[in-house]
Amino acid sequence: MSNRPPTLDEVAQRAGVSTGTASRVINNAQHVSKKARQAVERAVEELGYVPNVAGRSLASQRRGAVVLAISSDDPALFANLFFAEVITGVNAVIEETDLQLMLVLAASERGRDRLARILQSRSADGVMLLALRENDPLSKLADESGVPVVHGGRSLDRTPQWYVDADNRGGARQAVEHLIGVGRQRIATITGQLDLHVGVNRYLGYREALALAGLSDARVAHGDFGEASGAAGMTRLLDEHPDLDAVFVASDAMAAGALRVLHERGRAVPEDIAVVGFNDVVTAQHTQPRLTTVHQPIEALGREMTRMLVRLINGERPTPLILPTELVIRDSA
Incomplete structure (x- = not known):
């Protein structure tokens, strides 16, 4: 014995x-x-x-605090409904614990230095990373800290050990399949940033759906997920491909910009050009016409990231999580 x-x-x-x-x-x-x-x-x-x-x-020796580090230093960040919903989800779980939340905008050198000081001083028990670009220095910085790290989404250069993501590729494919199903054949896209995993995967979903249908994927404009870039992308597409009859836009914010340009150009939506967005933020219900879009559970992404981090801090070994997306059909397509 x-x-x-x-x-x-x-x-x-x-x-x-x-x-x-x-x-x-x-x-x-x-x-x-x-x-x-x-x-x-x-x-x-x-x-x-x-x-x-x-x-x-x-x-x-636990400090009773966690960090949400966002790879952005844009002061307009908090007007972005995606990030607002993620933070709402994070905070909902934090309130169930005795942890404090520190928010760090860490795209600039100054922001990264601030995060490094927090981690090196062991002032936090764990860190969540959001909106990472390819080869983003935040990944290395967090990994070398020795504290638990959870990623919101993935980066192009690596798949982290612990992450929560949405099915961006499948959601984009479903959006374009819907456009094909309602008879559209000259379908354009306005992409997000292609140095982001989310931007690339929504673009790949668009291309896959068209390839399976034997349709061209040559009608492409590139944006940055913001409304202004959606307007600029729509202007470019109309100038270069005046025959297009639908557009899949990689975010609702860009779709709002695209709808504004279509109205200014006298193109009826969806009669002349159908429009589908992605995210299903609250503004999608208030555009003219109301936006057909891919719903991703943004607030749930924030909640699940935080739950995963708390489990890591408590010595558990959670598994990565990919949240489902769903097409919400309204008036624009």
């Missing part, structure tokens, strides 16, 4: 809880149910489990 001491995993199994929950009980963490706490305490007594002193010391 083995004389080895019981492990934390065995305590968790005996108590019928996750290892992370058992760890929180043993380390006197808050926000553990009375039932779980009693089950763990009973398992500890039955098994004769002795907590690792070094581990408890490490747990006691």
